[in-house]
Amino acid sequence: MNDFNRSRFIEIGLRFYVVLSFAFVFAPIAASFIFSFNSDRFPSIPLGAFSTEWYRAVANDPLVWDGLGNTLFVGIIVSVVSTALGFGAAYTDFRYRFFGKPVYMALALLPPTIPVVILGLAMLAYLSRINLSGQSVSVIIAHIVICSPFAMAISRLRLSQMDPDLEAAAWNLGASEWAAMRYVIVPFCLPAIFGALFITMAVSFDEFAIAWFVSGLNETLPVKVLGFLQGQVSPRINVIGTFVFVTSMTLVIIAQILLTRQTRETPAKD
Amino acid sequence: MPADPYFKKTSTRKMLGECPKMRKRISLYSLTFSLPLFIWQVVFFVFPLAFLVALSFWTVKNFRMQPDFDTINWVTMYGRSIFWQSYGLTFAMAAAASVITSILAFPCSFAIAFKLGPKARQLAIFMMVIPFFTSYLVRVYSWQIFLSDNGIINGFLALVGLEKIAMLNTVFATMIGYLTLCFPLVVLLQLFSLMFIDRTLIEAAHNLRCGRLRTVFEVVIPSARVGLVIAALFCFILSFGDFVSPIYLGGGDPTTLSILITDTTKSGQQWPRAAVIALTMIGTLLAVAFAAIRFAYKGREQ
Numbered sequence: 001m002n003d004f005n006r007s008r009f010i011e012i013g014l015r016f017y018v019v020l021s022f023a024f025v026f027a028p029i030a031a032s033f034i035f036s037f038n039s040d041r042f043p044s045i046p047l048g049a050f051s052t053e054w055y056r057a058v059a060n061d062p063l064v065w066d067g068l069g070n071t072l073f074v075g076i077i078v079s080v081v082s083t084a085l086g087f088g089a090a091y092t093d094f095r096y097r098f099f100g101k102p103v104y105m106a107l108a109l110l111p112p113t114i115p116v117v118i119l120g121l122a123m124l125a126y127l128s129r130i131n132l133s134g135q136s137v138s139v140i141i142a143h144i145v146i147c148s149p150f151a152m153a154i155s156r157l158r159l160s161q162m163d164p165d166l167e168a169a170a171w172n173l174g175a176s177e178w179a180a181m182r183y184v185i186v187p188f189c190l191p192a193i194f195g196a197l198f199i200t201m202a203v204s205f206d207e208f209a210i211a212w213f214v215s216g217l218n219e220t221l222p223v224k225v226l227g228f229l230q231g232q233v234s235p236r237i238n239v240i241g242t243f244v245f246v247t248s249m250t251l252v253i254i255a256q257i258l259l260t261r262q263t264r265e266t267p268a269k270d
Numbered sequence: 271m272p273a274d275p276y277f278k279k280t281s282t283r284k285m286l287g288e289c290p291k292m293r294k295r296i297s298l299y300s301l302t303f304s305l306p307l308f309i310w311q312v313v314f315f316v317f318p319l320a321f322l323v324a325l326s327f328w329t330v331k332n333f334r335m336q337p338d339f340d341t342i343n344w345v346t347m348y349g350r351s352i353f354w355q356s357y358g359l360t361f362a363m364a365a366a367a368s369v370i371t372s373i374l375a376f377p378c379s380f381a382i383a384f385k386l387g388p389k390a391r392q393l394a395i396f397m398m399v400i401p402f403f404t405s406y407l408v409r410v411y412s413w414q415i416f417l418s419d420n421g422i423i424n425g426f427l428a429l430v431g432l433e434k435i436a437m438l439n440t441v442f443a444t445m446i447g448y449l450t451l452c453f454p455l456v457v458l459l460q461l462f463s464l465m466f467i468d469r470t471l472i473e474a475a476h477n478l479r480c481g482r483l484r485t486v487f488e489v490v491i492p493s494a495r496v497g498l499v500i501a502a503l504f505c506f507i508l509s510f511g512d513f514v515s516p517i518y519l520g521g522g523d524p525t526t527l528s529i530l531i532t533d534t535t536k537s538g539q540q541w542p543r544a545a546v547i548a549l550t551m552i553g554t555l556l557a558v559a560f561a562a563i564r565f566a567y568k569g570r571e572q
Contacts, residue, residue, distance in 0.1 A: 017377045023497065025453060111311070111315050115528070122322045182277070206405040225411070256396055
């Protein structure tokens with residue numbers, strides 16, 4: 001390695017830029033956390049006194065609990081169903097080649113790239129036509145559409161780390177296809193399956209736009225936040241925001257630890 | 271996409287006549303795994319979008335929608351100057367956002383790819399994935415705290431004795447919102463294309479006494495072009511469809527297409543007109559995506 005193009009100054013500058021980028025990305029999350037404990041009604045600096053009054057206000061708001069209940073209900077069903085669907089599609093892509101596969105893959109992966117306003121409008125119009133709008137189940141249906149591609153991608157990554165001969169070996173030893181799935185493939189993919197469960201739950205937990213279009217009165221927590229935003233400035237949003245951040249960060253961190261641990265345990269193959 | 275080794279091996283197995291069970295392609299087993307997602311996405315993704323097309327030809331009479339085949343919605347919407355104004359504005363803002371985000375993200379992804387050790391790089395990727403999955407809505411609200419007239423930034427300016435700057439409800443604030451939405455994803459996509467650049471190319475350039483900046487512009491950027499263009503494309507798609515930043519940071523004025531859709535949908539029964547806007551947006555996005563991918567692969571595969 002020659003040192004012709006190395007400059008300490010630029011190296012330090014670039015590293016500083018990375019730190020600055022992370023500061024920009026995490027500033028809103030940090031601000032939400034700090035101001036949720038601030039006694040002033042209108043957030044600014046200098047800070048007011050430390051206070052947990054907004055937490056108490058939120059905890060005593062039955063609407064927030066309703067929203068949280070809906071969010072959890074929707075999130076758990078969405079994560080289980082979309083992980084199952086996504087895993088099936090990933091396995092299909094891994095194992096089979098068939099006519100029209102590009103179309104299949106497009107259907108499996110495209111939904112998150114469609115702007116949520118458009119998907120929200122399409123879902124609202126379509127679901128109200130078949131009498132499924134304005135309920136929790138409408139949110140569940142729509143969220144599975146956008147969450148299963150994430151589960152599919154995560155499962156597919158894990159499957160590509162698997163030696164394809166493992167499955168064939170199981171068959172040769174007399175296992176049925178179902179038994180090979182049950183005792184070979186699923187155990188191998190377990191970290192990815194859990195990772196997908198957590199990631200899809202985080203996606204559903206944070207999705208507000210489609211939910212806002214189709215939910216009617218069964219609002220999820222993020223839709224409640226959208227309502228708050230339209231109304232008054234209230235430090236309560238910071239409290240809910242902190243809660244939302246902590247929850248989805250926990251989910252994503254667990255998922256990432258699961259997914260990076262698995263790659264380390266499996267020696268890289270060429 | 272890495273090549274799947276499975277299929278190559280299948281053919282060897284076929285020759286050896288092993289394992290007859292796997293010959294059957296269409297079986298209860300294969301359908302159990304492949305069909306559920308397919309059915310779900312056809313019924314709840316393709317059908318709604320197709321229905322949107324039909325809906326755009328419906329008519330509204332006495333505040334009730336009825337099935338019809340009338341081009342009135344298209345004619346009405348396309349005849350309005352406000353529609354074309356917001357179309358131009360939305361397009362320009364999304365284009366600006368993808369250029370600005372790409373430029374601001376590049377030094378960051380470059381540094382992560384080339385200047386950090388493996389451990390630090392993994393941590394940086396780990397950290398960039400987190401905001402992608404944390405509530406964008408709440409992050410935008412949080413930017414209000416920073417940017418409002420009595421917010422953090424103006425509070426700080428007052429402390430050091432400077433005048434207030436009006437930042438909320440400006441295009442600048444909307445851009446901050448777009449940046450919040452797209453920056454982590456753009457960094458990640460750029461990063462993945464930069465990490466796969468053949469390092470020997472860069473070393474070769476350096477050995478040939480190619481300067482630092484020139485190496486970046488003539489070796490690194492051309493080699494990573496596909497990833498960089500796709501990152502910018504995703505930024506365009508996300509900002510083009512976003513309605514949160516233009517409303518809550520940009521103040522809703524001037525109106526973007528996404529605001530037009532939410533307003534038209536939530537205020538009354540003018541869904542067919544909203545469908546016209548949505549379809550125009552999809553058409554635009556498809557055209558932009560097609561052009562971007564053509565550009566990304568131009569001269570690549572000959």
